[in-house]
Each structure stands twice: as C-alpha cells, then as structure tokens.
Amino acid sequence: MxxxxxxxxxxxxxxxxxxxxxxxxxxxxxxxxxxxxxxxxxxxxxxxxxxxxxxxxxxxxxxxxxxxxxxxxxxxxxxxxxxxxxxxxxxxxxxxxxxxxxxxxxxxxxxxxxxxxxxxxxxxxxxxxxxxxxxxxxxxxxxxxxxxxxxxxxxxxxxxxxxxxxxxxxxxxxxxxxxxxxxxxxxxxxxxxxxxxxxxxxxxxxxxxxxxxxxxxxxxxxxxxxxxxxxxLSGKTKDRAWSRHPAELLSLLTRLSTDFCRAPDPTRLGMCAQLVQFLPPAGVVSGSEALRGAVSQVWAALRPTLQAKLTPRLIGLVLVLSACLLDLCGWELAGPPKFCCLLVNRACVEVRMGLEEPPGTDVSSELQHTLTGCYRIMEAAMEQACTGGAAPPLRSSSSPSLSLQQSRQVLGVLEEAFSAVMFYLQQVDPGRYDDPFVFATFRSLCSWLAEETSCLKEEVTRLLPFLISYSRRHLQAGSLEQGLSDWMAMVFVSEGGGAWTGGEALRYLLPALCHLSAEEGPRQVLLTLDAPALLVDFLLQTWTSLKGRSDRASSRDPSRETACSALLNFTVTEPETVRKDPCYRALEVHLSEALPVLVNKPHLLVLGANYVTLGLMIGRLKSPPSGSVEADQKRFFTAALRFLRGALESGSGSGSGVVQVSVSWKDSWDEAAELWRLSLQVLGGCVRTWPWVVGLIREEGWLQHTVSMLARCSGLPDQNTQVVLEEVLCAVVERCSVCQQEISDVMRREQGGALSRMRSLKELVRLK
CATH class of the missing domain: 1.25.10 (Leucine-rich Repeat Variant)
Known part of the structure; x- marks a missing residue:
C-alpha cells in the first residue's frame, strides 16, 4: 500500500x-x-x-x-x-x-x-x-x-x-x-x-x-x-511500532473498528482507507483475541456494503480493506461461503475490467491500488482452493464449507481473471520492467502458476519469454532499482524486511518453472530462453550472500531448493543439453565449492541434499576422464560421500536394532529422504562410469560405515532404503575386487544382520 x-x-x-x-x-x-x-x-x-x-x-x-x-x-x-x-x-x-x-x-x-x-x-x-x-x-x-x-x-x-x-x-x-x-x-x-x-x-x-x-x-x-x-504505522516503522506498543495499538484498533461499524454508510466507506493503516503486520499479534474481535467487527460491517452497488472508487476502498483483513486472519472470520464467493467474484471482475483494455491503455494509480488489493484476494482464494486435496476452498470455522459447485465457480472466475492478467503482461514493454504495478501483477500470476499450470497452457507457454526476460532483468540489476526497493519496503515490510535484492521476481516464478520444466512443450521453450543459465545465476548470486553470514543469520531459503528441483528436471530429461551447455560446467564448480560448506550446516540440510543429487546427476552424464581427475570433481564427491554417510546410524542398545535416521537428519527426513535415496541410486551409476569413485568410497569410509552398520543392525527403516543401499553396494562389488572381498568377509562373520538379507548382493559376492 x-x-x-x-x-x-x-x-x-x-x-x-x-x-x-x-x-x-x-x-x-x-x-x-x-x-x-x-x-x-x-x-x-x-x-x-x-x-x-x-x-x-x-x-x-x-x-x-x-x-x-x-x-x-x-x-x-x-x-x-x-x-x-x-x-x-x-x-x-x-x-x-x-x-x-x-x-x-x-x-x-x-x-x-x-x-x-x-x-x-x-x-x-x-x-x-x-x-x-x-x-x-x-x-x-x-x-x-x-x-x-x-x-x-x-x-x-x-x-x-x-x-x-x-x-x-x-x-x-x-x-x-x-x-x-x-x-x-x-x-x-x-x-x-x-x-x-x-x-x-x-x-x-x-x-x-x-x-x-x-x-x-x-x-x-x-x-x-x-x-x-x-x-x-506505514512503511519501515510499522513493524517496530507494533512490536513496541502492541497493547496501545490494539486498543486503538478496537476503538476505530467500533467507530467504523457505527458510522453511517457514506462515512464508513470513506473510513476504509484510514482503517487499513491501523491494521497490524501479519504475525506480530497473531492469535490475539482483541485482534480477532476487531477483524470480526469490520467484516460484519463490510458484508452488506460489498453487496451494494458502489462506484469504482468506493468498491476499490472496500476490496483493499478486505485484502488486508485476509492477510491478517485468512478466510476464517470472513463469513459464510456465499459471501466468500461474492468477495472473490468482485475482485476478479475488477481485475478483468481493469486489465482487459486495448493495448497501450494506461492504468491509473487509483486503479492500480485497487487491483493490487484484488490480487491479494485472488492469491488467498487460490491458496485455499489448492490446499487439502479435493477439499472445497474458502471454508470458515463458523460456517459450512463451499459446495462442489461453489468451488468450481471460484476456480472458474479465478481462471478468467488470470487470463486477463496474462493479457496485460503480454503487452508490457521492457521499459516498464521497473514499474511496481507490473511487479505486483507478475507476482500475482506466479502465485497462480505455482498451483495451476494445466489451465490456459498455451497462454502460459506464449508468456514464457516475458516471464524469463522479466526475471533475468531484475536478477542482473540486483539491488540498484531504487523505485522497486522503496515499494517493497512499504508493501512487503513484513516479508523479510522488505529489502529488494533483484532476485524477488525469480523467486516467485520458481515454483512454476519447477512444474513447467517437467513438461515437454514448455521445457523446450524454456531451453530456447536459456532458463537453466538463469537458474544457475540465481544459485551463484544467492550463495554469495549466504556464505558471508553466520550460521544463525543464514536461514533456510526454500527458493534455492526449488531452483535445484527445476535444474534437476532439465538434467534428467535433457542429457545432451547438460553435456553441451557451459552453464552446467559453472554449476559443477559452484557445487564443488558450496557442498563442503553445507556439510557443516545442519539447518541447510535440505539444500545440501539437493546439491548432492544435482551434482551426482550431472557427473553421471559426463564421459569417463582420459587423464587425471579434476580437483573440483574430487572435492565434490568427497563432500557428497561424507554428507550421505551422515543420514543413518546404528540403533541404540546392543547394536541389533533397526537402523535409525541420525539425529541431525531426523527433522528434515520427510523432505530429504527421497533426495538421499535418489543420490544413492545415481552414485551407483557414477561408480560404473567413474572407476576412481570406488577408491574414494573406500578412502572416505562410506563403505566401511555402511557395511558394518548393516551387519550389526537387524533391519532398515523401510524397503526403499534397503533397495538403494543394495544397489550401490552391488555396483561397488562389480568394480572393485577388494571391496568384494571385504563385504564377503563381513557377510560370513555376521549372519543375522540386514546385510545378510540382501540377496542380490549375496549372490553377486558368491559368483565373484
């Protein structure tokens, strides 16, 4: 605002x-x-x-x-x-x-x-x-x-x-x-x-x-x-004011909310914009009964107002206030399903009317303000519509959920509104890339694409050149765009301090890129736009800012992990591109430098798992070296083996229990387990492609740790974990007679452990 x-x-x-x-x-x-x-x-x-x-x-x-x-x-x-x-x-x-x-x-x-x-x-x-x-x-x-x-x-x-x-x-x-x-x-x-x-x-x-x-x-x-x-209470001082004086400001908000409800309709409409200023930042006083009471009062006054016939200026004031209330408390206090549907519908209508204008038509500052509020209502509706699987969106604790028909209507009007958003963005000239309203429009579309890429697929694909160009321009400009920096500080002060770094546009687009890079048609368009190089540049830029911080300050950033997932999609589906595109060589160097650092940062474990999987996948596609091993490759594989080894440990007690997820991995296992298993599968492929990896597996202690743990313990956490461990051990045995003998000796000594129940490995050792 x-x-x-x-x-x-x-x-x-x-x-x-x-x-x-x-x-x-x-x-x-x-x-x-x-x-x-x-x-x-x-x-x-x-x-x-x-x-x-x-x-x-x-x-x-x-x-x-x-x-x-x-x-x-x-x-x-x-x-x-x-x-x-x-x-x-x-x-x-x-x-x-x-x-x-x-x-x-x-x-x-x-x-x-x-x-x-x-x-x-x-x-x-x-x-x-x-x-x-x-x-x-x-x-x-x-x-x-x-x-x-x-x-x-x-x-x-x-x-x-x-x-x-x-x-x-x-x-x-x-x-x-x-x-x-x-x-x-x-x-x-x-x-x-x-x-x-x-x-x-x-x-x-x-x-x-x-x-x-x-x-x-x-x-x-x-x-x-x-x-x-x-x-x-606007801009950069809003958070500090609320954190220092929550009681006084909540009391003031309660009084203003009561005044708002008691005011006659014309006066109330004029008070909407001022009341917005006195709402707290999201999360500062979350759970406060005083806040919930004030928000409930305001919603009660807004419901009949929203159903009335209003001028464009007045409906804009009501929609902006509604958007702020949703930011604070979600849909829970908004009202019955019929009203929630009406609110979304009115926001979508305003977006269509405001953006479906002939090319070259300027959007007034007042309309921009209204549409920015409408975007937030649409984003909130989209989040609700896509959570909980088939559950209807916009449910309220005090009201029944939307019917299936109402849910379809909500998704339908959202699709029409986002079609208008794409129509508008298709007209945006590069000279307007630093316009805050264009960024707000781009951000809203990305929130929809993050959840829904199957609708309007042709329109989305046609818009990809703009989306990539827009994201690349801001990433390269960095923090130099003062206009967007000031606007971010005002609008998103509660989101990470509102600092503009240049990577914000790509951060919002990344979930959509993750989906689109997995589909053949959009992926080919993304390749022509050098999307992998853009993702690599993003990782390099964010790593530069991350490595200079202390462990306490270097918080987890899911966007890095999403960028890795998109790159992994390209790596799996386009092996020839990986072999030829120079950006992947730059990525390999980065992974070899970053992974040894990530091994010692448990709070960034999921990012480390992404880096290991991505680096092993790229390594598997490269031809075997004719001469000596490159230093950065050896550094990466050394760190990767150390990282993978830390996931599992022997159970407590006598040593005959089930293998357990280690303490350092336990909190992140739900997110990292699949990456860990995939990394082991790819490691087996690397062993068959790169003979020197077998020696490193022995030198770094991964083989001894894994074999002894499996021999002592009676079982593994799940069947999938046993399959991938057996697969990589079989690859090692096939490549290394010394490793075969070591594993054979352990199998003969330890008959009751999980190692002895790996049939493929057992048969392979005996055959050799």
Whole structure:
C-alpha cells in the first residue's frame, strides 16, 4: 500500500504572500527587524515581534523577510517559552497560556524550514508537545480564552477552518485550545516529514501519546492525531511500532473498528482507507483475541456494503480493506461461503475490467491500488482452493464449507481473471520492467502458476519469454532499482524486511518453472530462453550472500531448493543439453565449492541434499576422464560421500536394532529422504562410469560405515532404503575386487544382520 499523505500544515505563517510593501512601510519594517536581530532579552524580542505584527501583518510579508524574522528569533526562545509554561514558571510577564500559545506558534513557524525541523533543539521539544496533545492543560494553567496579540497577528488568515471530516462526529471538548493543538501537530508533522522523522517520533514516545490523545478525545486528535499515527504505522516503522506498543495499538484498533461499524454508510466507506493503516503486520499479534474481535467487527460491517452497488472508487476502498483483513486472519472470520464467493467474484471482475483494455491503455494509480488489493484476494482464494486435496476452498470455522459447485465457480472466475492478467503482461514493454504495478501483477500470476499450470497452457507457454526476460532483468540489476526497493519496503515490510535484492521476481516464478520444466512443450521453450543459465545465476548470486553470514543469520531459503528441483528436471530429461551447455560446467564448480560448506550446516540440510543429487546427476552424464581427475570433481564427491554417510546410524542398545535416521537428519527426513535415496541410486551409476569413485568410497569410509552398520543392525527403516543401499553396494562389488572381498568377509562373520538379507548382493559376492 502507498504511504499516506502527511497532514496539511496549519502554521501561523502561510506560504502565499501578498503585494510588495510600500517603501515607507518597508523602511519601518527594516528598523523593526534590526531591533529584533539585536534584542538582548526575551522581553526585547517579544516587543520587537509585536511591533512587526503592527507594522505589517503576516500575509504581507515576503518569504525572505519571514526567514529573517525566524532566524532572529531562533529556537531558544520558543523552547524556553514552552518549557516555562509547562513547568509553571514566568517569562517576560506573560501568563502561562500565552507563553504556551506563543511558544507553539513560533515552533510551528520554524518547523516549516526542514533544517530547523531537524535541529536537535526543536527535536528536544517533541516529548513536551506530545505530552500537551495527549493530556491537555491543567486547570491552573488556564487564563482567559484567546491568543496573545503577537500570536493573533502572526496567524491572521493562515489557519484553515476547523476540519469537518468523517471523524468530526466523534470530536469532544478539551481544555487545550484548538490553535495550540494545531501548532503542536504542525511541528510533529514537520518532524515526521524528515527523512528519518518517523524514527525520531517513534523513539520519543509518539505512539502511546497519540493513542492516548485519541482515547481521551483530545483536541484535533481525530482530525490530525490519527493522520499522524497513520504515517508512523506505514512503511519501515510499522513493524517496530507494533512490536513496541502492541497493547496501545490494539486498543486503538478496537476503538476505530467500533467507530467504523457505527458510522453511517457514506462515512464508513470513506473510513476504509484510514482503517487499513491501523491494521497490524501479519504475525506480530497473531492469535490475539482483541485482534480477532476487531477483524470480526469490520467484516460484519463490510458484508452488506460489498453487496451494494458502489462506484469504482468506493468498491476499490472496500476490496483493499478486505485484502488486508485476509492477510491478517485468512478466510476464517470472513463469513459464510456465499459471501466468500461474492468477495472473490468482485475482485476478479475488477481485475478483468481493469486489465482487459486495448493495448497501450494506461492504468491509473487509483486503479492500480485497487487491483493490487484484488490480487491479494485472488492469491488467498487460490491458496485455499489448492490446499487439502479435493477439499472445497474458502471454508470458515463458523460456517459450512463451499459446495462442489461453489468451488468450481471460484476456480472458474479465478481462471478468467488470470487470463486477463496474462493479457496485460503480454503487452508490457521492457521499459516498464521497473514499474511496481507490473511487479505486483507478475507476482500475482506466479502465485497462480505455482498451483495451476494445466489451465490456459498455451497462454502460459506464449508468456514464457516475458516471464524469463522479466526475471533475468531484475536478477542482473540486483539491488540498484531504487523505485522497486522503496515499494517493497512499504508493501512487503513484513516479508523479510522488505529489502529488494533483484532476485524477488525469480523467486516467485520458481515454483512454476519447477512444474513447467517437467513438461515437454514448455521445457523446450524454456531451453530456447536459456532458463537453466538463469537458474544457475540465481544459485551463484544467492550463495554469495549466504556464505558471508553466520550460521544463525543464514536461514533456510526454500527458493534455492526449488531452483535445484527445476535444474534437476532439465538434467534428467535433457542429457545432451547438460553435456553441451557451459552453464552446467559453472554449476559443477559452484557445487564443488558450496557442498563442503553445507556439510557443516545442519539447518541447510535440505539444500545440501539437493546439491548432492544435482551434482551426482550431472557427473553421471559426463564421459569417463582420459587423464587425471579434476580437483573440483574430487572435492565434490568427497563432500557428497561424507554428507550421505551422515543420514543413518546404528540403533541404540546392543547394536541389533533397526537402523535409525541420525539425529541431525531426523527433522528434515520427510523432505530429504527421497533426495538421499535418489543420490544413492545415481552414485551407483557414477561408480560404473567413474572407476576412481570406488577408491574414494573406500578412502572416505562410506563403505566401511555402511557395511558394518548393516551387519550389526537387524533391519532398515523401510524397503526403499534397503533397495538403494543394495544397489550401490552391488555396483561397488562389480568394480572393485577388494571391496568384494571385504563385504564377503563381513557377510560370513555376521549372519543375522540386514546385510545378510540382501540377496542380490549375496549372490553377486558368491559368483565373484
């Protein structure tokens, strides 16, 4: 979602200037400015300000003159006035209320200059300003209503009329006068607009103070306080704000949700966009009953609204809010199946209407915002539709599941919408590859392709040149695309910090490539597009970023494993390409360098299993060497044997139990077992192709470890494991008479173990 606009500045001094001053008036003003510049005390400064306002109202001052006034006053005086007023002191004989009014007015004017707004002296007043807007004023600080004459003249014509927006029906009364509150918010808004302004406010307690102001209906808290909170809860500070102040923000969300439900329909529709800002990031307060209650309230108010006839702008606001609610709590709280179907259908209709336009038609920024929300609804529907096998999608814990007919209808409208998405992407010119909306559209299509590649197969195949070109362009550009980097930080801040590396596009496409590379037609198109080289480049790039991290920081990345699966599909089905394409040679070198490192990283075990399988599969396809063995090949096979050996171990006790999965492999066995077995099968083929591998098998201890373990233990975890172990042992025996003798000797000594029940191996040893 885009950052919300900052609140309008309500300063004492306007940026619109009047007519040039007459010469006589200019001369008097110059003398007043001289007096102000050379004032020795606060009383002299205040007197000079009063004279200036009498000579020339603020509307008639030009900008250079105004800057001279502000530079002469500086930050010290308004800061002292503010502190003195709050602490109940005396300054230049002014009452407390007038000191506060003048101090905040001057700070508001000074804050218009970004340099002044970032000054440490002004930033030091932020906690006081926050305290004022959240608590108001004590009764003993009140004087007769009204500003000082100085402030009255300086503010003439500059402040807009009182806000009469959608929150006005909630505004209560407060001891704090509206002009003072407006000035406080002006300063806070100016600080927030600084490059690191949100962090400055966050570190100075802005979140609890602003929440307290809204809770107590302090002056302008709904008109300006909520808008400022919306800025702090957007972009990079959203996660930190929620992690530091979850209780205050959840209480605020509950109140706003209640207000949302009670508001009349026109007002409620206008509140949708603002309510989005106050929803927490996914996972920060997951499971909270307060959050579930707030989300349930909002859904209850949205259901009748979504069924009404709305303008495109209003339906967009409702759909974006619905998408955010689904991000938080899924379909569980959304409502009955009929409503869920309606929501998906309306999102798909908006996508079709928005994207099925003639080529060259621009999509407005407002429509882009709506469609991005629709994409998220479609993605959520797709995830539900494709989980649980034949189970209907979009089920709710409080409602019956969708009927089979409803499920088919949902999948049907999704297919039509994604057909429109492909039509749109087919028109995208390379000059628009850095457009965030194109990335959002690409990402949505990839979520569908990850689950569904059988529908619209011809359209998908025709779109492959764009998908590969788009992914390659971003991978090669890396983190240099600032526009997409900023957009990722705003939209996907909860997804890995929102950092753009360039590989994000390919990461989303990888599951689809894994499916498509297994099908003959799409695979041939992918080969013409050098897709294997793109996958290899991705592995090389991600490995560079991974190897420099500590074990704690190098978390598992499933996209690397998916890239390996796609490459494995190419390797199995296109052996000639593997032998000729230079990218596979680069891949072999990478595998030989990376695998020895992965052997010592148990948390990356599944990636290691992928690397072993892929490297052995490529090695099996190469011709036997005529001379010495290449160093990188030997390094890879050494690490692979060490890796494979660590999967199984003897059972506890006397040693006669069943072979067990080792502790280091146990948590990953469900994912890695099939890769481990496939690696052993390919290892047997490598033994027959590469005679030197047999010697390495003995040198590295794999043969001794495996044979002794099988001899001691009574059985293996499953039949498939026994088959692949027997297959590779038979290959070793066929190639090495020494290995044959060693295995024969063990078989004669140990008659009751799993080794003795391997019939093919037993017969082969006896025949030899």
């Amino acid at each position: 885009a950052n919300p606009a900052l609140p309008e500045r309500s300063s004492k001094l306007d940026d619109a200037w009047g007519e040039a001053l007459p010469e006589a008036q200019r001369q008097v003003l110059d003398r007043c400015l001289h007096a102000l510049t050379h004032a020795q005390t606060d009383s002299h400064t205040l007197a000079a300000l009063l004279l200036i306002t009498r000579v020339c109202p603020a509307r008639q001052l030009d900008q250079p003159t105004l800057r001279r006034i502000l530079e002469a006053v500086g930050l010290s005086l308004p800061a002292r006035l503010l502190v003195t007023s709050v602490r109940g002191g005396v300054c230049a004989g002014l009452p407390h209320q007038q000191m506060l009014s003048l101090g905040t007015a001057l700070l508001a004017s000074l804050s218009l200059d970004p340099h002044m707004a970032s000054h440490h002296q002004l930033l030091s007043t932020v906690p006081l300003l926050l305290d004022i807007i959240s608590k108001g004023l004590d009764q003993n600080q009140q004087t007769r209503p009204g500003h000082s004459p100085v402030v009255s003249d300086l503010s003439e014509g500059s402040r807009p009329a009182s806000d009469a927006d959608r929150w006005s029906h909630l505004q209560g009364t407060s001891l704090l006068e509206e002009p003072i509150a407006a000035d406080c918010y002006q300063v806070l808004t100016a600080v927030c607009a600084l490059p690191k302004g949100s962090e400055q406010l966050l570190s100075r307690g802005a979140i609890p103070a602003l929440c307290r102001a809204v809770e107590q209906n302090q002056t302008l808290s709904y008109q300006k306080g909520l808008t400022l909170l919306g800025c702090l």
